[in-house]
Amino acid sequence: MLRRLVVILLAAILSAQFLSAQNTEPPPNDPLGRITPQGAVLQFLEACHAHEYAKAARYLDLRQMSPADRATKGPQIA
Secondary structure: OHHHHHHHHHHHHHHHHHHHHHOOOOOOOOOOOOOOHHHHHHHHHHHHHOOOHHHHHOOOOOOOOOHHHHHHHHHHHO
16 A cells, blocks of 8 residues: 555656656747846846946836836936
C-alpha cells in the first residue's frame, strides 16, 4: 500500500515538472523593456538620468489621469 502511494506521488511530481517545462513561451515584446519589475525600474531610472522625462513617464501608472494630463503632467511627475 505504501509502495503504491509512493509511486503515485512520484508520477504526479514528474508529470507536474514535465508540464511546467512545456511552458517555454518567450517573454512578451515590450518596447520599453518592462519584462521584469527590476528591468522596469532600471529603465525608468536611466530615462530620468538622461533627462528623458516623457519616456520616464511611460513607466509610471498614470491610468487615472486623462491622456492630456498624462502628456503634460507625466513628465513633471517623473
